[in-house]
Amino acid sequence: xxxxxxxxxxxxxxxxxxxxxxxxxxxxxxxxxxxxxxxxxxxxxxxxxxxxxxxxxxxxxxxxxxxxxxxxxxxxxxxxxxxxxxxxxxxxxxxxxxxxxxxxxxxxxxxxxxxxxxxxxxxxxxxxxxxxxxxxxxxxxxxxxxxxxxxxxxxxxxxxxxxxxxxxxxxxxxxxxxxxxxxxxxxxxxxxxxxxxxxxxxxxxxxxxxxxxxxxxxxxxxxxxxxxxxxxxxxxxxxxxxxxxxxxxxxxxxxxxxxxxxxxxxxxxxxxxxxxxxxxxxxxxxxxxxxxxxxxxxxxxxxxxxxxxxxxxxxxxxxxxxxxxxxxxx
Amino acid sequence: xxxxxxxxxxxxxxxxxxxxxxxxxxxxxxxxxxxxxxxxxxxxxxxxxxxxxxxxxxxxxxxxxxxxxxxxxxxxxxxxxxxxxxxxxxxxxxxxxxxxxxxxxxxxxxxxxxxxxxxxxxxxxxxxxxxxxxxxxxxxxxxxxxxxxxxxxxxxxxxxxxxxxxxxxxxxxxxxxxxxxxxxxxxxxxxxxxxxxxxxxxxxxxxxxxxxxxxxxxxxxxxxxxxxxxxxxxxxxxxxxxxxxxxxxxxxxxxxxxxxxxxxxxxxxxxxxxxxxxxxxxxxxxxxxxxxxxxxxxxxxxxxxxxxxxxxxxxxxxxxxxxxxxxxxxx
Numbered sequence: 039x040x041x042x043x044x045x046x047x048x049x050x051x052x053x054x055x056x057x058x059x060x061x062x063x064x065x066x067x068x069x070x071x072x073x074x075x076x077x078x079x080x081x082x083x084x085x086x087x088x089x090x091x092x093x094x095x096x097x098x099x100x101x102x103x104x105x106x107x108x109x110x111x112x113x114x115x116x117x118x119x120x121x122x123x124x125x126x127x128x129x130x131x132x133x134x135x136x137x138x139x140x141x142x143x144x145x146x147x148x149x150x151x152x153x154x155x156x157x158x159x160x161x162x163x164x165x166x167x168x169x170x171x172x173x174x175x176x177x178x179x180x181x182x183x184x185x186x187x188x189x190x191x192x193x194x195x196x197x198x199x200x201x202x203x204x205x206x207x208x209x210x211x212x213x214x215x216x217x218x219x220x221x222x223x224x225x226x227x228x229x230x231x232x233x234x235x236x237x238x239x240x241x242x243x244x245x246x247x248x249x250x251x252x253x254x255x256x257x258x259x260x261x262x263x264x265x266x267x268x269x270x271x272x273x274x275x276x277x278x279x280x281x282x283x284x285x286x287x288x289x290x291x292x293x294x295x296x297x298x299x300x301x302x303x304x305x306x307x308x309x310x311x312x313x314x315x316x317x318x319x320x321x322x323x324x325x326x327x328x329x330x331x332x333x334x335x336x337x338x339x340x341x342x343x344x345x346x347x348x349x350x351x352x353x354x355x356x357x358x359x360x361x362x363x364x365x366x367x368x
Numbered sequence: 369x370x371x372x373x374x375x376x377x378x379x380x381x382x383x384x385x386x387x388x389x390x391x392x393x394x395x396x397x398x399x400x401x402x403x404x405x406x407x408x409x410x411x412x413x414x415x416x417x418x419x420x421x422x423x424x425x426x427x428x429x430x431x432x433x434x435x436x437x438x439x440x441x442x443x444x445x446x447x448x449x450x451x452x453x454x455x456x457x458x459x460x461x462x463x464x465x466x467x468x469x470x471x472x473x474x475x476x477x478x479x480x481x482x483x484x485x486x487x488x489x490x491x492x493x494x495x496x497x498x499x500x501x502x503x504x505x506x507x508x509x510x511x512x513x514x515x516x517x518x519x520x521x522x523x524x525x526x527x528x529x530x531x532x533x534x535x536x537x538x539x540x541x542x543x544x545x546x547x548x549x550x551x552x553x554x555x556x557x558x559x560x561x562x563x564x565x566x567x568x569x570x571x572x573x574x575x576x577x578x579x580x581x582x583x584x585x586x587x588x589x590x591x592x593x594x595x596x597x598x599x600x601x602x603x604x605x606x607x608x609x610x611x612x613x614x615x616x617x618x619x620x621x622x623x624x625x626x627x628x629x630x631x632x633x634x635x636x637x638x639x640x641x642x643x644x645x646x647x648x649x650x651x652x653x654x655x656x657x658x659x660x661x662x663x664x665x666x667x668x669x670x671x672x673x674x675x676x677x678x679x680x681x682x683x684x685x686x687x688x689x690x691x692x693x694x695x696x697x698x699x
Contacts, residue, residue, distance in 0.1 A: 081558035082529075180645055196647045226421035227585065231629035231643040253559065256631025260638055279635045297563035299588035300633035301615060307570065308563040308592060314528040315558060330560075 042069035042110070043247050044093070044215055049107035049117075051085075051092045054100050060319040062088040064271040066107075070215060075241060075248040077262030077279075079255070079294075083318045085271040086251045090217055093117070094134065095124045112214070130160040133208030133246075135201070137220040142204055143192040149203045150176070150188030153210050160211045175206040180236055198229035202236070209240060219251045234260055255298045259283065264351065267291050270316045270326040273345075275354040285365070287346075288354040289331045292365045325357070333358040373448065374409035375546060375579050376433065381406040381442035383428055387652060400651045402428045404603035406442070407678070412546060415573055415580040417590035417611070419626070420600035423651050426583045429600070430549040433581060434466050435459060446547070464490075467540035471552035473532035477524040483510065484520045487538040509538040514568060530561035537568065541576070549581045554589060566593055587630055591615055599623045602651055602659040605678065609685035617697065619687045622660045658690070666695055 051063040063085040070076045080086040091097045093109045093116055109116040112131065116124060128134065136142050144152060153175055154168035163171065169188070176184035179202040192200055201221060208216055218237070222230035234257065241248060250261055258265055258279070265282045267275045267290065275288035286292050296309030313330040316322055322329050324339040331338065335358070343357045356362065381403055389397035403425040410416050418426045432439045435451055444451040446466060454462060467490075470476040477486055484506040491505065507517045513534040524532055533553060540548050550569065554562040570593055572578055584590050590597055591611055598608040599620065607620040618624045625643065632638050646663045649655055657674050661667040670690055678688040687693075 081560060182645075198647055226648070227587070228421065228625055228629040228643055229647065231631070231639065232645060234631070235639075235642045254631065255559070256633065259632045259635045262635075283634050294559060297559050298633075299563070299566065299586070299592045301588050301591055301627070301630055302633055307567050310563040310567060311560040312564075314530055314561060 041071060043072045043074075043112065044070040044249070045108075045110040046089070046093060047108050047110075049089060049092060049109065050105040051088055051097070052103050052105050054103070055319060057319070059103075061105075061321075062102075062271055062318060063092060066268070066271075066273055068266045068273065068276060070247050070249050072214070073241075073245045073247055075250060075261055075263045077258040077265040078249060078251045078268065079253065079258050079265060080268035081253055081294075081315055083270065083315055084268040086268050087219055089268070090219055090249065090251055094128055094132065094217065095119075095121065096128075096134075126160070129156055129208075129213075130211040131214050133211070133213035133216045135204045135208050135216070135218045135221045137223050143200060145192055148189045148191055149195070152203070153207050156207055156210045171210065172206075175210050176203070178240075179203070179206045179209075180232075181206075196229075197225055198232065201225065201229075201233055205233075205236065205240070209244070209246075212244065213246060215247045215249065217249045217251070220253070221250070222257060223252070223254070230257075237261070255294060256300075267294070270321050271318065272326060272342075273355060274327065275352075275356075277352045281349070281352050284367075285363075287348055287352070287359045287362050287365075288327075288356050289333050289358070289362055290327045291354075292362065293330075295367070325355075333361050372411070375412040375414075375447060376410040376581070377443075377445040378409075378429075378433060379407045379443045381429065381432055381444065382440045383425075383432055383437065384440045398652065401603050401654070402651065403432060403439075406600075406603075406605055408598055408605065408608060410547070410579050410581060412579055413573070413577045414596065415582055415594040417582045417584060417594035417597040418600060419584055419587055419590055419597060421585065421626075421648055423602070423648060424600040425603040425651075426600050427551055430468070430551050430581055430583050434463070434468055434549055436468070464543035465546045466549070467543065467545040467547070468549045468551060469533075469536050469540050469553045471555050473529065473536045473556075474524070476536055477532060479524055482521050482523060483515070483527075483535055486524070486535060487542055490539060490542045505542070509542055512541060512572070513538045514564075528561070529557055530564060533557065533565050534568065537565075537572070541572070545578070547579045547581065549583070551583045552585065553582075555584070555586065562589075569593060587615075587627065599626065602648065602654050604659060604688060605686075606660065606688045607686070608678075609682075613682075613685060619681060619692045619695070620660075620689050621664045621666055621695065625663070658688075666691055 047067045049063055049066045052059045052061050066089050078086045092104050104117055150172045153172035157163045157168040157171050173184045173188060176187060181187050181202055222233050262279050264278050266273055269290050275291045293311035297311055299308055311330050316326055324341050325343050328334040328338040338357055343355045345353045345355045346359050347353045382405055383403040384399040385402050386396045387398045387400055389395055406429055420426050431437045433444055487509045488502050488506050506520055510517050515534050554565050566589060582594055594611055597611050597614050598605045601622050607623045618627055629643050655662050656672060658671045658676050661671040676688045676690045678686045681687050681693050
């Protein structure tokens with residue numbers, strides 16, 4: 039086996055819908071090694087968030103159901119663990135932050151209380167010790183005059199400050215892995231930059247690993263060591279960060295990079311990916327990207343492409359990686 | 369700069385929203401200066417980006433320009449006419465030339481109307497279209513925005529997000545406008561779809577000679593689509609100029625912070641400078657003097673008491689900073 043901290047294999051998750059069920063995550067696998075920052079990138083319906091929530095056992099069941107797969111974390115399969123044990127790992131060994139801190143924080147409890155709760159539960163700290171640690175955590179995540187803010191309620195804080203509180207809660211028990219689902223998406227760009235700085239600092243200090251789920255290529259470029267690109271419930275490509283930007287081999291990754299406007303580019307037209315994202319309830323047959331792909335031939339629609347290993351740590355689920363090798367940045 | 373008179377001329381535009389407090393919010397306890405003395409010109413066929421963070425007043429500026437909300441003070445001239453002095457009928461007439469595209473196409477399209485009805489509604493309301501000519505016009509509009517003409521009888525829910533935004537654009541184009549206020553038109557779209565809409569807007573600008581007031585928080589999109597850009601902070605324009613100058617040599621410290629915050633385009637270009645801590649202050653109680661001074665590394669006593677007046681540092685390039693031009697190049 040690998041030296042991975044988290045090792046996901048063959049994960050498949052379905053949702054019950056009116057007309058039967060739809061596969062949201064389809065045979066997905068990836069690793070997160072100790073101390074590593076892995077980016078999971080994709081657009082709407084790519085299954086990136088569902089994959090993470092499946093691993094954490096946080097999907098409402100029904101309608102969701104994990105059909106198969108494993109998620110080995112520190113030698114144990116999270117997917118087969120009794121709910122009670124998984125709860126003990128969540129919030130302690132694995133921290134979580136989500137896009138909208140207002141909906142993750144409890145509006146009727148002061149923020150200090152919400153950090154202390156996690157410490158009392160997982161670390162069995164007494165009230166006074168938990169309060170002290172809560173102050174230290176708020177201070178650590180950059181909340182000014184932490185001891186006075188302890189009794190503030192979430193609505194008294196700005197969006198950026200609320201996300202800092204979420205990070206304080208997630209890190210209170212010193213987790214080995216932090217799963218962050220679009221943590222900066224709802225925030226303004228200066229606040230996003232501050233939070234990415236903070237997360238980078240915390241990673242360096244604690245040595246924790248991170249799984250960062252995002253739709254934003256820039257956030258990935260700033261943050262990740264390695265990237266997993268998802269499209270329509272499946273992994274399209276995985277690569278070390280620089281390889282992904284310099285020599286992507288899946289046509290979808292190439293399309294995403296071309297479609298993302300940057301401050302440096304001055305050419306008037308963006309490269310586009312034709313068409314729109316597939317309907318998750320009725321994905322196209324064969325390669326799901328084939329209907330939008332410039333390289334697709336008749337065979338691409340015939341069956342799911344097998345993953346090609348292009349180099350160590352670089353794989354793409356594409357039949358035409360020979361043809362896509364000629365890709366160049368704009 | 370062109371010497372012809374601008375299509376749109378906005379001067380000292382101000383909007384105060386009342387703030388209610390007390391028992392059952394019955395009392396007016398103050399006001400928010402959502403837009404606080406904004407001035408700019410927009411020429412025919414030009415795209416002006418308006419950027420800034422939440423609460424900077426960029427969307428309110430767009431709506432004031434079209435008089436969808438009434439300004440507290442200031443002037444808006446469109447094609448030489450004072451928009452704020454127009455009566456109801458005249459304003460309706462004027463709106464043929466001034467249209468808007470909203471952020472969320474889902475929320476701005478009537479789910480019970482077909483695409484044909486939606487895109488031609490502005491013309492029916494104006495009273496100059498019915499029957500077969502309506503269908504013909506709808507076909508032209510769909511074709512113009514790259515939607516299959518065969519889908520003319522479908523309803524909004526049968527389209528994807530990107531297609532719905534195309535419908536919103538077609539509706540804005542229907543009366544043949546000279547100006548379209550685009551209020552975050554691509555913010556809700558996935559990247560692969562967003563690029564299509566950015567290109568479409570760029571093509572339409574050239575083909576039809578449209579002017580855009582393009583309100584966005586994504587600086588890279590503005591860099592691509594616009595010729596000039598205005599940066600807003602707490603209700604005021606702090607810097608305005610061509611995209612080439614402003615993105616290459618930003619002069620206002622806020623513009624510099626904003627640009628420095630944009631995530632890298634490549635992992636080798638990662639930001640090395642930390643962004644100083646701090647949030648945008650509340651518009652309810654903005655800082656004295658220059659609104660940006662509490663977050664500004666260059667702030668002096670003067671900045672704390674005296675609001676800087678916008679001044680031209682080179683022809684057509686305006687910066688509202690006491691020390692514009694004296695701060696050196698940004699890193």
